[in-house]
Amino acid sequence: MSFPFRTSGLLCAVLLLMLSACGPSQQPENHSPDWDHPYPPESGGTLIDAMTGEPSGLIPMIAGESAASAVASNIFNTLLKYDKNLELEGELAQSWQVSPDQKTITFTLKPDMKWADGAPLTSADVLFTWKLVTDDNTRTPYGADYKLVIKAEAPDPLTFRVTYEQPYAPALDSWAGLQVLPEHILKGQDINTTSFARKPVGSHYYQLGEWKNGERIALVRNPNATQGQARIDRLVSRFIPDPASQFLELMADNIDTMSLSPIQYARIFPAREELNRKIALYKELGNAYTYLGFNLKHKPFDDKRVRQAINYAIDKQELIDGVLLGLGEPVASPYKPGTRWTNPDLRPYSYDPEKAKALLREAGFADHDGDGILDRDGKPLAFEILTNQNKQREMSAVLIQRRLKEIGISVNIRVLEWASFIGRFIKTGEFDAVVLGWSLSLDPDQYGIWHSSQQAPGQFNFIGYNNPRVDRLLEQGRLELDPDKRMKIYHEFAATLLEDSPIVYLFAGYGLPAIHKRVKGIDNPAPPAGIGHNSYEWYIPAPLRRNEISAQ
Amino acid sequence: MIRYLLKRLFWMVPLLIGISLISFFIMHLAPGDITTTEAGFNPKASEESRQKLRELYNLDKPLIVQYGLWLKRMGTLDFGTSFASHQRPVFWEKKDDQGNVNPGMIQEALPVTLLINVLSLLLIVVIALPLGVISAVHQNRPPDRAITVFVFVGFAVPGFWLALILMYWLGVVNPWLPISGLHGLGHENMGVLGRLWDLGKHLAIPVFISALSGLAGISLFVRNGMLDVLHQDYITTARAKGLPENTVIYRHALRNALLPLITLLGLSIPGLIGGSVIAESLFAIPGMGKLFYDAVLMRDFPVIMGILTIGAALTLLGNLLADLAYAWADPRVRRGVVQ
Numbered sequence: 001m002s003f004p005f006r007t008s009g010l011l012c013a014v015l016l017l018m019l020s021a022c023g024p025s026q027q028p029e030n031h032s033p034d035w036d037h038p039y040p041p042e043s044g045g046t047l048i049d050a051m052t053g054e055p056s057g058l059i060p061m062i063a064g065e066s067a068a069s070a071v072a073s074n075i076f077n078t079l080l081k082y083d084k085n086l087e088l089e090g091e092l093a094q095s096w097q098v099s100p101d102q103k104t105i106t107f108t109l110k111p112d113m114k115w116a117d118g119a120p121l122t123s124a125d126v127l128f129t130w131k132l133v134t135d136d137n138t139r140t141p142y143g144a145d146y147k148l149v150i151k152a153e154a155p156d157p158l159t160f161r162v163t164y165e166q167p168y169a170p171a172l173d174s175w176a177g178l179q180v181l182p183e184h185i186l187k188g189q190d191i192n193t194t195s196f197a198r199k200p201v202g203s204h205y206y207q208l209g210e211w212k213n214g215e216r217i218a219l220v221r222n223p224n225a226t227q228g229q230a231r232i233d234r235l236v237s238r239f240i241p242d243p244a245s246q247f248l249e250l251m252a253d254n255i256d257t258m259s260l261s262p263i264q265y266a267r268i269f270p271a272r273e274e275l276n277r278k279i280a281l282y283k284e285l286g287n288a289y290t291y292l293g294f295n296l297k298h299k300p301f302d303d304k305r306v307r308q309a310i311n312y313a314i315d316k317q318e319l320i321d322g323v324l325l326g327l328g329e330p331v332a333s334p335y336k337p338g339t340r341w342t343n344p345d346l347r348p349y350s351y352d353p354e355k356a357k358a359l360l361r362e363a364g365f366a367d368h369d370g371d372g373i374l375d376r377d378g379k380p381l382a383f384e385i386l387t388n389q390n391k392q393r394e395m396s397a398v399l400i401q402r403r404l405k406e407i408g409i410s411v412n413i414r415v416l417e418w419a420s421f422i423g424r425f426i427k428t429g430e431f432d433a434v435v436l437g438w439s440l441s442l443d444p445d446q447y448g449i450w451h452s453s454q455q456a457p458g459q460f461n462f463i464g465y466n467n468p469r470v471d472r473l474l475e476q477g478r479l480e481l482d483p484d485k486r487m488k489i490y491h492e493f494a495a496t497l498l499e500d501s502p503i504v505y506l507f508a509g510y511g512l513p514a515i516h517k518r519v520k521g522i523d524n525p526a527p528p529a530g531i532g533h534n535s536y537e538w539y540i541p542a543p544l545r546r547n548e549i550s551a552q
Numbered sequence: 553m554i555r556y557l558l559k560r561l562f563w564m565v566p567l568l569i570g571i572s573l574i575s576f577f578i579m580h581l582a583p584g585d586i587t588t589t590e591a592g593f594n595p596k597a598s599e600e601s602r603q604k605l606r607e608l609y610n611l612d613k614p615l616i617v618q619y620g621l622w623l624k625r626m627g628t629l630d631f632g633t634s635f636a637s638h639q640r641p642v643f644w645e646k647k648d649d650q651g652n653v654n655p656g657m658i659q660e661a662l663p664v665t666l667l668i669n670v671l672s673l674l675l676i677v678v679i680a681l682p683l684g685v686i687s688a689v690h691q692n693r694p695p696d697r698a699i700t701v702f703v704f705v706g707f708a709v710p711g712f713w714l715a716l717i718l719m720y721w722l723g724v725v726n727p728w729l730p731i732s733g734l735h736g737l738g739h740e741n742m743g744v745l746g747r748l749w750d751l752g753k754h755l756a757i758p759v760f761i762s763a764l765s766g767l768a769g770i771s772l773f774v775r776n777g778m779l780d781v782l783h784q785d786y787i788t789t790a791r792a793k794g795l796p797e798n799t800v801i802y803r804h805a806l807r808n809a810l811l812p813l814i815t816l817l818g819l820s821i822p823g824l825i826g827g828s829v830i831a832e833s834l835f836a837i838p839g840m841g842k843l844f845y846d847a848v849l850m851r852d853f854p855v856i857m858g859i860l861t862i863g864a865a866l867t868l869l870g871n872l873l874a875d876l877a878y879a880w881a882d883p884r885v886r887r888g889v890v891q
Contacts, residue, residue: 145596242834252723456599
């Protein structure tokens with residue numbers, strides 16, 4: 001019985017011998033520094049993180065995926081940004097004024113700003129970027145917001161002015177999303193194919209140091225940064241597609257930070273003392289919520305009572321406990337909890353199966369044939385939930401299936417690959433219900449998702465929501481730039497939406513970053529914007545730095 | 553012989569066209585296209601811009617026209633550029649006006665996958681050959697049984713599981729080997745030996761894992777080949793004339809037993825360019841498996857077709873090579889081919 005094991009041991013030994021024929025083996029560190037010791041801030045050091053995907057390029061308006069914006073947001077500046085409480089403040093802009101008729105916004109830039117290569121950064125660059133993003137030849141999906149500008153001008157190097165045909169409230173948010181590109185480098189180039197996407201020159205805290213395809217991107221500090229100097233010298237992002245491998249790398253101290261899954265956060269970490277000694281866990285508001293959406297053009301989902309009944313029949317806390325191990329919260333509006341756009345008076349539908357049954361009875365459903373499934377006009381109350389290959393969504397669908405069965409609704413679940421899901425079912429409108437997610441947007445405008453005009457194939461109101469009151473509120477909200485008046489509009493919008501129940505808000509999961517304790521200066525608990533809002537102030541004290549032996 | 557070769561090569565052309573036609577249509581049967589990626593599911597992205605993209609890539613044209621366009625480009629050996637926003641060349645590098653070299657996607661992924669697969673194939677042969685011979689010589693006795701159990705355990709163990717265990721054991725508990733990636737952080741600053749050492753350490757677990765599952769096939773193949781040969785008359789003759797047992801086994805028996813292995817190795821040539829998606833994701837290795845998988849998920853048709861075409865060409869070439877090698881090694885086959 002011991003034979004095969006001896007053989008495999010022999011094999012291992014042979015293999016190791018082959019590989020360790022020469023060269024010194026790494027000394028395991030025996031002395032463990034006191035990671036909790038406080039140190040004063042100092043600059044220097046390298047922070048290594050892990051990303052699951054690789055950016056396709058570093059011009060975010062072209063690349064489009066989250067990996068690209070994650071890296072590019074360290075390289076390029078925007079006119080405005082969101083502060084730690086998710087309120088807008090200036091980044092390249094020192095200040096901005098909205099004209100009395102609310103149609104013109106004038107940005108005043110900070111003086112003496114430079115690109116990483118030393119060239120001056122002026123309003124001409126902003127104007128150039130606007131021209132790029134609205135150019136019909138630019139292959140960007142994000143031009144729509146900027147095409148509403150009927151006149152953009154840069155009267156002097158520090159002034160940038162845009163005029164809209166009619167007031168457009170999401171404008172400010174859109175200027176917090178447009179990363180300004182350098183005119184002196186990109187002028188005359190084809191933005192779609194330029195090599196600039198792989199060797200960008202920006203103005204933010206970091207510039208590109210090295211990009212090894214499929215392996216990593218290294219950023220180094222930009223000495224000409226417009227927003228002052230970051231403390232950490234180098235940011236290295238390694239591309240590790242598998243979360244389990246990322247976790248092993250974190251345990252082995254080869255990366256400093258990753259985002260954890262609920263299991264890693266709530267089960268593995270509490271069980272391992274040695275991990276907690278060197279790694280700190282954080283919890284921040286998630287960026288997205290998961291929902292159960294109905295196809296409102298299909299019967300019986302055109303009946304509000306049915307939608308509300310299903311909402312009452314689903315136990316949101318059970319979903320949060322089961323799917324997220326408690327690491328999330330219920331939402332009652334499509335905005336980040338705790339921010340100004342969230343209506344504090346709204347509560348999610350409570351778990352109340354009796355109420356659900358009563359609503360269904362009122363809608364004419366009863367179990368006439370005694371098979372345990374409710375029916376109306378001879379048709380059983382049965383439908384199919386579609387979702388894509390996403391573990392949390394699949395698990396949610398299963399829990400929903402069980403709760404709905406208890407009140408006499410039969411549910412099937414079908415899990416699909418993303419492109420097939422969208423191409424075959426969402427675009428054609430051939431679905432009953434979906435479990436999907438939307439982001440919790442920072443700007444309250446959700447015209448594209450809820451307005452009745454946005455139902456064509458490929459548009460985002462694919463559930464077919466059509467409510468004149470919501471349409472009117474969404475239109476009003478777009479015209480109102482005053483934050484307080486705007487807030488009232490969207491509070492009413494969220495309340496109407498909740499009552500109408502075109503979707504069932506399931507939960508918003510927390511972001512769960514784990515960061516090695518050698519990194520200091522992180523806000524805990526996280527402010528609404530998350531821990532990353534002051535990452536330029538993070539620092540790694542010299543005694544705690546990784547032994548960079550290999551980088552002689 | 554030359555005529556035979558030319559004929560075989562000539563017949564590869566219609567085969568390749570047929571294969572590409574079938575793969576092209578099957579790929580396009582899947583719903584969705586490059587504009588239905590998960591990142592594109594963003595209310596800020598407008599449908600008009602997606603339609604523009606579809607027209608740009610001719611995705612709005614009938615399938616047969618799209619295939620014709622593709623075939624026309626392939627006629628000049630142009631694999632095209634990826635649909636992804638980086639628009640990198642699918643196969644080989646291209647230079648732009650300013651002299652910036654844009655490396656090809658297959659050009660970068662292929663050497664990585666080839667290296668791992670060739671190393672693991674070598675490892676398999678080096679280990680499986682003696683195992684097979686030992687098994688055959690000690691047929692049905694403990695060494696044979698032990699080897700069979702071992703190779704089947706290696707075959708049956710789920711690779712990703714063993715990989716995770718080894719990564720944990722050799723990377724976290726005893727930090728001897730790197731866990732994932734291909735190069736260490738300071739790779740650029742190392743000498744040649746240092747780089748090789750670094751690369752070797754990174755490849756150790758992936759190569760071992762991929763070799764382990766291949767041991768069973770080859771070692772049993774060698775074992776059976778050996779058994780066949782050992783029962784033949786000329787072996788009895790060799791033993792009868794008093795040759796030492798080692799000479800009988802390694803000079804007379806093994807050489808003939810190896811013949812079928814040539815076919816097997818020839819058939820595994822196309823497999824050399826295919827990477828494993830799971831292993832490559834786990835070890836964060838930018839190889840062909842991940843490239844193909846991502847391209848399929850993104851519906852990046854030029855990349856998918858590029859990889860399939862190269863794979864098909866290599867399969868046909870591998871078959872041809874196996875036949876030729878067999879003819880070279882076995883006079884009986886050679887006579888058949890020449891006639």
